[in-house]
Amino acid sequence: MAGLKPLKGMRDLLPQQQIRREYLFEKIKEVFRKHGFDPIETPAIEYWEVLSGKYGAEEKLIYRFQDRGGRDVGLRYDLTVPLARFFASNQGNITKPFKRYQIQPVWRAEKPQKGRFREFYQCDIDIVGSRNPLSDAQIIITIREALRELGIYGFQIKVNHRKFLSAIARHFGIQEREVEFARILDKLDKVGLEGIEKEYMEKGFPKEVIKGIMDILKNPPSLEEIVEIIDNQDSLSAYENLKRIFLYLKKTGVEEAVFDISLARGLDYYTGMVFEIVLTDVPIGSISGGGRYDNLIEIFTKYPVPAVGGSIGIDRLITAMEEMGLFREFPSTYTDALICYFNMDEKTFDYAMEIKGRLDFMNVDIYSGDAKMRGQLAYAAERGIRWAIIIGEDEISRRTVSIKDLKRRTQDEISIDELANYFRTSK
Amino acid sequence: MAGLKPLKGMRDLLPQQQIRREYLFEKIKEVFRKHGFDPIETPAIEYWEVLSGKYGAEEKLIYRFQDRGGRDVGLRYDLTVPLARFFASNQGNITKPFKRYQIQPVWRAEKPQKGRFREFYQCDIDIVGSRNPLSDAQIIITIREALRELGIYGFQIKVNHRKFLSAIARHFGIQEREVEFARILDKLDKVGLEGIEKEYMEKGFPKEVIKGIMDILKNPPSLEEIVEIIDNQDSLSAYENLKRIFLYLKKTGVEEAVFDISLARGLDYYTGMVFEIVLTDVPIGSISGGGRYDNLIEIFTKYPVPAVGGSIGIDRLITAMEEMGLFREFPSTYTDALICYFNMDEKTFDYAMEIKGRLDFMNVDIYSGDAKMRGQLAYAAERGIRWAIIIGEDEISRRTVSIKDLKRRTQDEISIDELANYFRTSK
Numbered sequence: 030m031a032g033l034k035p036l037k038g039m040r041d042l043l044p045q046q047q048i049r050r051e052y053l054f055e056k057i058k059e060v061f062r063k064h065g066f067d068p069i070e071t072p073a074i075e076y077w078e079v080l081s082g083k084y085g086a087e088e089k090l091i092y093r094f095q096d097r098g099g100r101d102v103g104l105r106y107d108l109t110v111p112l113a114r115f116f117a118s119n120q121g122n123i124t125k126p127f128k129r130y131q132i133q134p135v136w137r138a139e140k141p142q143k144g145r146f147r148e149f150y151q152c153d154i155d156i157v158g159s160r161n162p163l164s165d166a167q168i169i170i171t172i173r174e175a176l177r178e179l180g181i182y183g184f185q186i187k188v189n190h191r192k193f194l195s196a197i198a199r200h201f202g203i204q205e206r207e208v209e210f211a212r213i214l215d216k217l218d219k220v221g222l223e224g225i226e227k228e229y230m231e232k233g234f235p236k237e238v239i240k241g242i243m244d245i246l247k248n249p250p251s252l253e254e255i256v257e258i259i260d261n262q263d264s265l266s267a268y269e270n271l272k273r274i275f276l277y278l279k280k281t282g283v284e285e286a287v288f289d290i291s292l293a294r295g296l297d298y299y300t301g302m303v304f305e306i307v308l309t310d311v312p313i314g315s316i317s318g319g320g321r322y323d324n325l326i327e328i329f330t331k332y333p334v335p336a337v338g339g340s341i342g343i344d345r346l347i348t349a350m351e352e353m354g355l356f357r358e359f360p361s362t363y364t365d366a367l368i369c370y371f372n373m374d375e376k377t378f379d380y381a382m383e384i385k386g387r388l389d390f391m392n393v394d395i396y397s398g399d400a401k402m403r404g405q406l407a408y409a410a411e412r413g414i415r416w417a418i419i420i421g422e423d424e425i426s427r428r429t430v431s432i433k434d435l436k437r438r439t440q441d442e443i444s445i446d447e448l449a450n451y452f453r454t455s456k
Numbered sequence: 457m458a459g460l461k462p463l464k465g466m467r468d469l470l471p472q473q474q475i476r477r478e479y480l481f482e483k484i485k486e487v488f489r490k491h492g493f494d495p496i497e498t499p500a501i502e503y504w505e506v507l508s509g510k511y512g513a514e515e516k517l518i519y520r521f522q523d524r525g526g527r528d529v530g531l532r533y534d535l536t537v538p539l540a541r542f543f544a545s546n547q548g549n550i551t552k553p554f555k556r557y558q559i560q561p562v563w564r565a566e567k568p569q570k571g572r573f574r575e576f577y578q579c580d581i582d583i584v585g586s587r588n589p590l591s592d593a594q595i596i597i598t599i600r601e602a603l604r605e606l607g608i609y610g611f612q613i614k615v616n617h618r619k620f621l622s623a624i625a626r627h628f629g630i631q632e633r634e635v636e637f638a639r640i641l642d643k644l645d646k647v648g649l650e651g652i653e654k655e656y657m658e659k660g661f662p663k664e665v666i667k668g669i670m671d672i673l674k675n676p677p678s679l680e681e682i683v684e685i686i687d688n689q690d691s692l693s694a695y696e697n698l699k700r701i702f703l704y705l706k707k708t709g710v711e712e713a714v715f716d717i718s719l720a721r722g723l724d725y726y727t728g729m730v731f732e733i734v735l736t737d738v739p740i741g742s743i744s745g746g747g748r749y750d751n752l753i754e755i756f757t758k759y760p761v762p763a764v765g766g767s768i769g770i771d772r773l774i775t776a777m778e779e780m781g782l783f784r785e786f787p788s789t790y791t792d793a794l795i796c797y798f799n800m801d802e803k804t805f806d807y808a809m810e811i812k813g814r815l816d817f818m819n820v821d822i823y824s825g826d827a828k829m830r831g832q833l834a835y836a837a838e839r840g841i842r843w844a845i846i847i848g849e850d851e852i853s854r855r856t857v858s859i860k861d862l863k864r865r866t867q868d869e870i871s872i873d874e875l876a877n878y879f880r881t882s883k
Contacts, residue, residue, distance in 0.1 A: 063820070067475065073561065148499050
C-alpha cells in the first residue's frame with residue numbers, strides 16, 4: 030500500500046539520522062557566520078519563468094505543476110537560481126557584496142539510486158556583487174574550514190578556471206563548441222580518459238583537436254605551464270586571476286588546493302574560477318563544489334552582477350563521516366537521562382520535578398507511557414538514553430535516587446543533594 | 457514581470473528576518489530537547505492518499521499535482537498527518553512513547569492576507585503511543601517553557617476536553633451533529649456570542665438547545681461545575697482526565713492554564729484534551745495550540761495508537777515579539793566586525809589574517825568587494841556591523857589597528873596585542 034511509505038525517491042529521517050544532520054548544520058552555520066555570511070531563505074515554489082532556461086538539459090528534472098491559481102510553477106531545483114531571483118527582488122534592501130548562506134531542501138526528479146534522493150538539502154554560501162578574487166578565495170576558505178571543523182582532513186580541493194577551457198577551445202579553433210567540450214570533459218572522473226576521447230570522437234570533434242586535448246590531459250600542466258602551452262588572452266586573464274586566488278589560499282594555510290586543468294563542473298553558468306572538493310580517504314567522490322558565475326544574475330536584474338559561490342553536499346558528507354567512523358560515539362537521542370518510577374502519584378511527581386530542576390543543565394525526560402519499571406528501563410535502553418534515574422518509595426523517603434548507567438552497566442544509590450555533581454563529573 | 461518576485465503568497469526572508477527566526481528555532485529546540493523530544497523530518501511531498509480525507513473542508517487548500525512518474529501527490533499541509541504516516545512507515549524502528557519534534561515548512565493555498573503566507577514553518581512536538589495524562593501535560597509544559605525562554609510571559613493557556621463537547625451534545629440530544637456544533641463553537645473568538653448564536657439558528661439547531669448552549673457559554677462553568685450541569689459518562693471521564701492534567705500543570709508552576717468550556721479547536725481529529733495559547737498583551741490571537749488525537753494514526757497502522765501534540769506558530773510569535781519590543785536590540789547581521797583596508801596587498805592580507813586569528817571567538821569578515829575605505833565603512837554601517845577594524849600602512853608598521861565603533865561613534869587606535877582583550881570587554 031503506497032500510503033504507508035514515503036513517496037518514491039523520498040525518505041523519512043529518524044531521530045538518529047536527524048540528530049547527525051542537526052549537528053552538521055549547526056557546525057557549518059557557525060563557520061559560515063565566522064566568515065561574515067548571513068542567512069536568508071527563499072520559497073520552495075517559484076514561478077516557472079524563474080527556473081526555466083537556467084539548467085540546460087536538467088530542466089526536465091524540475092517538479093513542475095500549476096498552483097491553485099493556475100500559475101505555472103516549479104519546486105526549487107537548487108539554491109543558486111533562487112538566490113539570483115532573490116537578489117533582483119530585494120535589491121533595495123541588499124548591500125553589496127552580499128554574503129549569504131542558505132540551507133534548504135531542493136527537489137529533483139532523478140532516477141532513484143543508492144544514496145540519491147529526490148529531496149535533499151543544499152548548504153550554500155555565495156558572495157554577490159564582487160569581482161575581487163578575495164571573494165573567490167573566501168568561498169573556498171570558508172568551506173574548507175567547515176569540513177575541518179567536522180573532523181574531515183583527508184581531501185583535495187581541485188581548482189580550475191573556466192576561461193582556461195575557453196582558452197583551450199579557442200586554441201584548437203572549437204570556440205563555438207566550448208560548452209559541449211566542457212560538458213564532456215566534466216565526465217573525466219566517471220568514464221576516464223578513454224571514455225571522454227570516445228565521446229569527443231562520437232560527437233565529431235576533429236581528430237587533431239582530440240589528440241591535442243588528450244596530450245594536455247595526459248600530462249596535466251601546472252598553473253605556470255598552461256600559459257605557455259595555450260598562449261592567448263583568455264589564458265592570461267585566467268592565469269592572473271587564479272594566481273591571486275591561490276596566493277590567498279596559500280597564505281590561509283589551505284594546503285589542499287591544487288590546480289587541475291581537467292576540472293570543468295557540469296553547470297553552464299560558470300564563468301571564472303571553479304572548484305570541487307574530493308575526499309581522499311573514502312571513495313565517495315565530490316562533497317563540495319562551486320565557482321564564479323558573473324552572467325546569471327543579470328538575467329533577472331538586466332545589468333551585470335558578478336557572483337561566486339559554493340555548496341556542501343550534506344548527504345554525501347554524512348555518508349562519508351559514517352564510513353570514517355566520525356559518528357561512532359554519536360548519540361541516537363538528545364535525552365541524557367530518563368526518570369523512571371513505580372507509581373506516578375503526587376509525591377513521585379513532585380520528586381521527579383525536583384530532580385529535573387536540579388539537573389537543568391541536562392536533557393532529562395520523565396517517562397510518559399504506561400509501562401512498568403522493566404518496560405521503562407527497556408525503553409531507555411532502546412532510545413539510547415544513557416542513564417535511568419529510578420525513584421520508588423524508598424528513594425523518596427531516603428531523599429536519594431537509584432541511577433542505572435546503561436552504558437557502563439553500573440547502579441548507584443546517591444543522595445539527591447549530590448545528584449548534580451554526579452552528572453557533572455560523569456558526563 | 458512575475459519572474460522578479462517571489463510567487464504570489466510566498467516571501468523571501470532577508471538576513472535580518474532569518475536571524476530572528478534562527479534564534480527562535482535554536483531556543484525552542486533547546487527546550488524541546490530538555491524535555492526528552494528528539495527530531496525527525498519527513499518529505500515535503502506525500503502520496504495524495506496520505507493527505508486526502510484528513511483535513512475536512514480544508515483539503516482544497518492542499519497543493520496537489522502529479523509528479524514526474526504520474527503519481528498523485530501533494531505538498532505537506534501540516535506536520536501531524538505526516539507524523540502519523542511516518543509512525544506507520546517506521547514502526548519497527550520506533551520505541552513508544554515516541555517523543556518527536558519537527559520543524560519544517562508547510563504549504564497551504566490560502567487567500568493571501570496581511571501576515572498570512574502560503575508557505576510557513578510549523579514547529580511541533582508530539583508524544584505517540586501513550587494515553588497517560590502526563591504526556592498531555594508534558595506537551596503544554598514544554599511549549600510554555602519555550603515561550604518563557606523567549607521572554608514571553610503574558611499569555612493564557614486555555615484548556616478544554618473534546619469529550620465535554622460530546623457530553624454537551626449528548627445532553628442536548630444533538631450527538632449526531634457534534635462535529636458541526638464544535639466547528640461553530642470554534643468561531644466564538646472571531647464572531648462573538650451573538651455570531652455563533654446566529655449561525656446555530658441558521659443551521660437549524662433547535663431553539664431550546666441553542667438557549668441551553670448560550671446559558672452555559674454566558675456563565676462559563678469551572679471544571680468542577682461542568683460535571684454538575686452536564687451529568688453523563690463523557691462528562692465524567694473528561695473531568696477525571698483534565699483534573700489529572702491540571703494537577704501536573706499546577707505542580708509545575710503553569711499558572712497560565714485555565715479551563716475554558718468554549719475552546720473547540722477547528723480540526724476534526726481531536727479526541728481528548730485540547731489547548732490554545734493566547735497572548736494577553738498583544739492582540740495577535742493564538743500562537744500555539746494542540747490536543748489529543750487518539751484515532752488519527754490508526755488510519756495508517758490499522759490498530760489504535762493514541763497520541764497528543766502541540767504546535768507553535770513561529771510567524772505570529774515573531775510578529776508578537778516584534779510588537780513587544782523583544783527584538784529591539786537584535787542584530788541584523790551575525791558579523792561582529794569588518795576588517796577594512798586601503799589596499800589589499802600581501803602584507804595587508806597577512807595582517808588581516810593575523811587579526812582574524814586573534815579574534816577567533818568573534819565573527820569577523822574581511823571586506824571582499826572593490827570599494828575604497830569610505831565605501832567599506834558605509835558597507836559596514838548598512839549591514840549593521842558594529843565595528844570596523846581599519847588597517848593601513850601606518851597601523852601595520854606600528855602593529856596596531858584603528859577601531860571604529862559604529863554604534864557609539866568612537867574611534868581608537870590600539871595595539872594588536874590588546875585586540876582580543878578590547879573586544880572581550882566591550883562585547
